[in-house]
Amino acid sequence: xxxxxxxxxxxxxxxxxxxxxxxxxxxxxxxxxxxxxxxxxxxxxxxxxxxxxxxxxxxxxxxxxxxxxxxxxxxxxxxxxxxxxxxxxxxxxxxxxxxxxxxxxxxxxxxxxxxxxxxxxxxxxxxxxxxxxxxxxxxxxxxxxxxxxxxxxxxxxxxxxxxxxxxxx
Numbered sequence: 008x009x010x011x012x013x014x015x016x017x018x019x020x021x022x023x024x025x026x027x028x029x030x031x032x033x034x035x036x037x038x039x040x041x042x043x044x045x046x047x048x049x050x051x052x053x054x055x056x057x058x059x060x061x062x063x064x065x066x067x068x069x070x071x072x073x074x075x076x077x078x079x080x081x082x083x084x085x086x087x088x089x090x091x092x093x094x095x096x097x098x099x100x101x102x103x104x105x106x107x108x109x110x111x112x113x114x115x116x117x118x119x120x121x122x123x124x125x126x127x128x129x130x131x132x133x134x135x136x137x138x139x140x141x142x143x144x145x146x147x148x149x150x151x152x153x154x155x156x157x158x159x160x161x162x163x164x165x166x167x168x169x170x171x172x173x174x175x176x
Contacts, residue, residue, distance in 0.1 A: 011056040013078075014107030016099045017041075017063045025103040026053075027111055036100060041065060043072065050076045059110035059117060061085045061102075067122040081110050083117035 012031075016023040018041065026035035039045050046069065050058075054077035060066055061083045070080045083106065109116050123131065152162050 011053055012107050012111040013053060013056050013058045014103040014105065014110065015058060015060040015069075016102040016106065017060055017065050017069065018099065019064070023099040023103045024049075025100070025107045026056075027107045031108075031111060033104070036103070046072060047076065050078060053078060055079070057081065057110050057114070059083060059106040059114075061088065061106070062120050062122075067125075067128055070122060071125060081114050081117050081119050082122060083109075084120050087118035 010029065011034075012027045014025040014027075020041055021038045022041060023038055024035065025033060028034040039049050050056075050073055056078050058073050058078045059081045060069065062085055066082050070082050073080045088109075106117075122128070155162050
């Protein structure tokens with residue numbers, strides 16, 4: 008166990024951190040704002056550290072950033088981490104400490120997940136956005152047709168402009 012281990016409980020506005028030294032003693036506990044600048048400022052001094060966090064909304068970009076800063080990042084599968092989410096004494100500080108201790112003791116107990124690469128994540132987000140647009144458009148068309156029918160009228164059938172599946176440029 009020759010390295011610093013950091014547990015990080017991710018939040019939307021702030022993250023809670025627990026830093027364990029080489030001997031497993033807590034050498035820092037605190038909060039950090041959820042901004043790239045604050046993360047860079049904090050983690051620059053911990054190059055080579057093992058950082059454990061749970062998979063969540065912010066974990067893809069944060070894990071990529073921390074890896075760029077030279078940290079070894081372990082993204083735990085939250086569905087497998089019963090020791091954290093099935094606790095009566097749940098709080099962010101305790102969660103951060105548990106993540107750090109688990110990562111230090113046996114990283115496999117985190118059931119690490121690998122996030123998609125940034126390009127794949129962007130592609131997936133675009134596909135999901137397009138799907139949402141198509142569903143919303145269909146819902147709006149059906150709503151307007153139903154509203155008009157309620158007044159005894161009908162809209163003539165027509166082909167609505169489709170949303171292109173790919174960029175045509």
